[in-house]
Amino acid sequence: ICCTSANVVKVVNSLDADEVLMVPDKNLAKYAALHTKKKIHFWDGYCIVHNMLTAEVVLLAKEKHPGAVFMAHPECRPEVLELADVVLSTSGMIRYAGESESKFFIVGTETGILHPMKKANPSKTFYPVSRDMECMNMKKMSLEAVIRSLENMEGEVKVPEDIRIPAKEAVSKMIDLSLK
CATH class of the missing domain: 3.40.50.10800 (NadA-like)
Incomplete structure (x- = not known):
């Protein structure tokens, strides 16, 4: 499952596990650890x-x-x-x-x-x-870049099925949980 800063506590507390590994943001993981009884293990990554x-x-x-x-x-x-x-x-x-x-x-x-x-x-x-x-x-993305991409049908991102399917499942789980 994945999470955002808006739903991290809800997502972590929904997991049927006593321990959780959170990647990539150690600071978000440390924040979540303050709001759960679960043991949080974190990756040493962060938002610059x-x-x-x-x-x-x-x-x-x-x-x-x-x-x-x-x-x-x-x-x-x-x-x-x-x-x-x-x-x-x-x-x-x-x-x-x-x-x-x-x-x-x-x-x-x-x-x-x-x-x-x-x-x-x-x-x-x-x-x-x-x-x-x-x-x-x-800042790399702009309204002009989106318009250009749509008008010229360029910049398509292709994701292999073996990555897309589990990624979609993780996002869908997060969205479903957020709607509860």
């Missing part, structure tokens, strides 16, 4: 953007924006999560900002989320915890 965020950077942002709610992504380092007012997936951050009475937020995830947050909550102010939290891999 979330893992680069340090407690020192967070403390500087909190000092610069006193009173702002610090929202951290669960793929951040444990010492960063300890400083968070809330730990949420990106979709959770957008939802929380809309429901919160607070008007000011420090956002501890990839800076691309700032635009949809501001659009959904124009009366609120969002500060990136660091301008360095930009994912070059996420």
Whole structure:
């Protein structure tokens, strides 16, 4: 089965096992371990953007924006999560900002989320915890690239059946569990 930062705890707790191996993100695995009785084994991988965020950077942002709610992504380092007012997936951050009475937020995830947050909550102010939290891999895809691919029918990704079938099963299990 696979998971996202939004459903990791639900997925881990649904497994009929006392021990779970989580790959590739060690920080997400450590976060999940705080919310389950299961023993979590983790791979020593991480999201480059979330893992680069340090407690020192967070403390500087909190000092610069006193009173702002610090929202951290669960793929951040444990010492960063300890400083968070809330730990949420990106979709959770957008939802929380809309429901919160607070008007000011420090956002501890990839800076691309700032635009949809501001659009959904124009009366609120969002500060990136660091301008360095930009994912070059996420920026490789653009609306123009999608349009070009569809218009020219190019960029097709072919996945061998022996990989596609078990991968689809893992994703389907996650989706089914998320709908419960």
